[in-house]
Amino acid sequence: MPAPFSRRAALRRLGAFAASSPLYQLGGQQRPPGLRERVPALEEIESVLEFEPVARARISRTAYDYVAGGVDGEFTLRRNRQAFEWAELVPRALAPAAAPDLSAEIFGQKLPCPILVAPTAAHSQVHPEGEKATHQGAAAAGVLMAVSSNSSYPIQEVAAAAKGPVWFQLYARDTPEGTRDRVERALAAGCQAVLLTVDTQYMSHRERMLHDRHLNIPAAGVPVRTRSRRQAGAPPAPYRLQPQNPDLSWKTVEAIRAYTNVPFLLKGILTAEDARLAVEHGVSGVVVSNHGGRYLDYAPSTLEALPEIVQAVGGRIPVLIDGGFRRGSDVFKALALGARAVLVGRPPLWGLGAFGPEGVRRVLEVLQAELAMAMAATGCATIAAIDRSAVLVDFA
Amino acid sequence: MSRLPPLEELVNLFEVEEVARQRLAPELFESIAAGAGAGLTLGRNREAFDRITLRPRVLVDVRAMDLGTQLLGRKLETPILVAPTSRQTLLHPEGELATLRGAAAAKATVVLSSRPGIPLERIAAQARGAFWCQLEPETGAGEFRQLVRRATDAGAQALCLSAGWRGEKPAPPVDWTLVARVREWTPAPLWIKGILAPGEARTAVEKGAQGIIVSNYGGRLVDGAMAAIEALPAVVEAVGRHVPVLIDSGFRRGTDVLKALALGANGVMLGRPPLWGLAAYGAEGVQKVLELIQTELALAMGLCGKPNLAAIDRSLVKIHKR
Structure with missing residues (x-):
């Protein structure tokens, strides 16, 4: 393989890559297992972040880069994690909660905890059984799974792989009929809510993946694409974009809502203005999301965006959130700022890549245990008891 | 020397910088890269973008x-222009000719330095794209008139008077009588570049400037000066209703450009990045640099729900304390 740059450039890139890893935020407590280190067994793993290096060692480079990468310089990817450092828990030494109850409720549905598996694409990149295995792991931990439109297995197979509840993440298709067909398949498979992703107007520049492509590293099961050429029929503008959903509008939202007879949420809201419009257009809920830092770089961290959205919504519909959640205390902070539930995207994939369904289960159990500890320390006996006074933030 | 990576492998402007670093003699690369003093303003020009989210x-x-x-x-096809930088033949034998050719291919306007590596008339004769010409305030009156005439005859669409900066030392104060006379000598509009303070912007407009360019010259003039993007809102507040405002200094990403537009700039100039492209790849490198950042800007606009520049306003950005 020819080196495209000098050693210095390679080192610089490696440094930038390491700096962008959530592991870096831990001050070197953890790092990918080196040649002389053993890979820990599942039962030895105590925190979610420890799964990432194990998964990384076990999946292809392209799969890892696909999961780990953000857009452009990965500012938003980093800021999602950073923002948690700007929110602090307020412990209650005199009145801790002995056995906190994590059970939650959303759209009339009882859940054992307010943590959900976020929709992410193509799980077969990290495990041959793909989303079926993820669903098995999530169900074993009692956690609801949102399944992506771009899952490796059809929604009915994923839903049938375990008994746990599933939601459906919807990417609108090119035609209204195609979109409706996709929704109806999901509803027939038993999905209990639909989340329409609204932040993917154009395909973003994932620089790690662009480099992988230039190095001609084949992605698992995906043919190496030839170098990008101007698409036939594309305008001769000096700037060339790859459209994904540039025509999505509030009309699309209304049309889909009309035939979707389960709760219908919008995923990818980052402003009070759009949150208000969402309420006005009758959606059931919003997910504050920057797509894990994968679409618009310099989008705000979701934790920083959360307060203005919670305020704009004013309790009329539930506000959910995703983006960089790796600790039970992270989840606690979002709940304290008004989120009803938290979705985790990359951590279940680390669990899946590292240990299969058992890894997914363990990741979700660790998060629940950590959330329980945060609740105990802050004297919150129930999820409903977690309020704004339980955290100090210096960004809101 | 390491292999020259094919242009299509480069995915952002920082990578073009890296190739230029490999190709150029260290002292030459450093002459582009250097900032004044300890490089505080040089660094701040970049860091300031990390305190603005979309x-x-x-x-x-x-x-x-x-x-x-x-x-x-x-x-203009896009709001991104090439800033004036001197003696480009030091970086590539074709110098300004290549810069203009690359910029024309990317449909971008170039501001030619008052000290080009190739005579203005020769550049103009071969130019296919639009260009402006830079002027220097301390030029003697007779010579100044001569420069304005040459630029006008060569077809410069605008003139750009760079204030406050000459080599390693400050330039003399702007002779405002000269500015008034330029308006008589040529129909080409006159911009004044190098403004950071709102009061100075107001003065420049009162004295006849038709446009203002917010700039700290890429951190090369006064170390410790504020970042250009930090200075922008007050300048726009002071003069933005009356004249267009451009900005340069530290722009490397499409999102950087988008932030400036949201804060009221009408366009952005790039200084170092086209030089990196020129040094490493000639005209094609200049074109690549411009197309990369144009595409990043278009993508960021699309992902922000802004199909055109008129849709961009102050509500698109939030400025943070860190």
Whole structure:
């Protein structure tokens, strides 16, 4: 393989890559297992972040880069994690909660905890059984799974792989009929809510993946694409974009809502203005999301965006959130700022890549245990008891 | 020397910088890279962008993306221009000719330095794209008139008077009588570059400037000066209703450009990045640099629900304390 740059450039890139890893935020407590280190067994793993290096060692480079990468310089990817450092828990030494109850409720549905598996694409990149295995792991931990439109297995197979509840993440298709067909398949498979992703107007520049492509590293099961050429029929503008959903509008939202007879949420809201419009257009809920830092770089961290959205919504519909959640205390902070539930995207994939369904289960159990500890320390006996006074933030 | 990577492998401007670093003699690369003093302003120009986040709007129809804009009656394909930098023949034998050719291919306007590596008339004879010409305030009156005439005859669409900066030392104060006379000598509009303070912007407009360019010259003039993007809002507040405002200094990403537009700039100039492209790849490198950042800008606009420049306003950005 020819080196495209000098050693210095390679080192610089490696440094930038390491700096962008959530592991870096831990001050070197953890790092990918080196040649002389053993890979820990599942039962030895105590925190979610420890799964990432194990998964990384076990999946292809392209799969890892696909999961780990953000857009452009990965500012938003980093800021999602950073923002948690700007929110602090307020412990209650005199009145801790002995056995906190994590059970939650959303759209009339009882859940054992307010943590959900976020929709992410193509799980077969990290495990041959793909989303079926993820669903098995999530169900074993009692956690609801949102399944992506771009899952490796059809929604009915994923839903049938375990008994746990599933939601459906919807990417609108090119035609209204195609979109409706996709929704109806999901509803027939038993999905209990639909989340329409609204932040993917154009395909973003994932620089790690662009480099992988230039190095001609084949992605698992995906043919190496030839170098990008101007698409036939594309305008001769000096700037060339790859459209994904540039025509999505509030009309699309209304049309889909009309035939979707389960709760219908919008995923990818980052402003009070759009949150208000969402309420006005009758959606059931919003997910504050920057797509894990994968679409618009310099989008705000979701934790920083959360307060203005919670305020704009004013309790009329539930506000959910995703983006960089790796600790039970992270989840606690979002709940304290008004989120009803938290979705985790990359951590279940680390669990899946590292240990299969058992890894997914363990990741979700660790998060629940950590959330329980945060609740105990802050004297919150129930999820409903977690309020704004339980955290100090210096960004809101 | 390491292999020259094919242009299509480069995915952002920092990578073009890296190739230029490999190709150029260290002292030459450093002459482009250097900032004044300890490089505080040089660094601050970049860091300031990390304190500004975007507020993307969704469910807006962004099928038809249009980056076009008008500047003083001229249509620009995108709001990104090439800033004036001197003696480009030091970096590539074709110098300014290659820069203009690359910029024309990317449909971008170039501001030619008052100290080009190739005589202005020769550049103009071969230029296919639009260009402006830079002027220096301390030039003697007779010579100044001569420069304005040459630039006008060569077809410069605008003139750009760089204040406050000459080599390693400050330039003399701007002779405002000269500015008034330029307006008589040429129909080309006159911009004044190097403004950071709102009061100075007001003065420049009162004395006849038709446009203001916010700039700290890429951190090369006064170390400790504020970042250009930090200075922008007050300058726009002071003069933005009356004249167009451009900005340069530290722009490397499409999102950087978008932030400046949201804060009221009408366009952005790039100084170092086209030089990196020129040094490493000639005209094609200049074209690549411009197309990369134009594409990043278009993408960021699309993902923010802004199909054109008119849709961009102050509510698109949030400025943080860190």
